[in-house]
Amino acid sequence: MSAAPVVLFDLDGVLTRRDTYAAFVTRRIVRGPLRLLLALPLVPLMLLPTTRRQAGAVLVRLSLVGLSVARYRELARAFGARLAVTPRAVHADCVAAIHRHRADGARVVVVTACEESVARALLDGLGLGEVELVGSRLRRSGRRWEVALHNLGDEKPRQLQARGIVPPWETAYSDHAVDLPMLRDARVAVLVNPSDAFVARARRELPAEVRTVRWSA
Incomplete structure (x- = not known):
């Protein structure tokens, strides 16, 4: 596994069309x-x-508010599973790209700001249960919930390296400039449905080869 090329996918705007956890x-x-x-x-x-x-x-x-850990996980998994079968919620081109990279022997990792229980259920519902996931985490402290880890921006490379996934990665897919810290360590940065401003900034700032793709739902 460690010798396989690493391919990273953001989730929101890349696999899904909208902010997944915001919808939850x-x-x-x-x-x-x-x-x-x-x-x-x-x-x-x-x-x-x-x-x-x-x-x-x-x-x-x-x-x-008012949710136990068990009830939260139940609701999160149900939401992710439902999203997986919701028409036009997911980019089929992304699912196909993940399968293609895996068939080529790559180690595919979804790296997202979405909370892991929701993201895991979504991946499982799409038949991507073997794809690794690095996401945000919550914790319950006393009677209240709080964000334990917001996996966004600079945090994504840190969390990858904490799991032994070290740069350079072969390819990284994202739709947003907030992921430039992750894209910067890729040999190939793939921008999904990007704005012109994002393309210009990526080509200006990234040492990687920059490609663009247009994916419809």
Whole structure:
């Protein structure tokens, strides 16, 4: 396994069309009238770059109020499994690319900011149960939930190396400039449905070969 070329895939915008965990959190909040009422003041803060991350963490905690660890895992797995069979939720081209790289002998790893229980259920539901996963993690401290690890930006290479997956990786797929720290250590960076600004920045900043792909749902 260690000798195999490593191919990395982001999840949101690459495998899925939208922010997967945000969809889970939103579903929880809108289905609870009190949760929805408490969440409304946070909406403007989600629109500001300086407060988005903190507001997002509060929304996550709010969405999980009252859940035991076992109940959370049950809901997370059900959501991921349901998403796997939701029409137009997943890029079939990405699923095909993962299978292709695995058939060529690559070690494929999905590296995502999505929480691992949701992401794992999604991968399993897509027939990608053998694909490795490095995601965000939650923990329950007393009666409240908190983000134990937000696997975003610079954290992705750190978490990969903590698992013995060291650069350079052969190929890395992403749709967003937040993944430049991960893309920077790839021999080939594949930008999925990128904006012109992302393409220009990637070609300016990355030492890797930069390719672009257009995937429809």
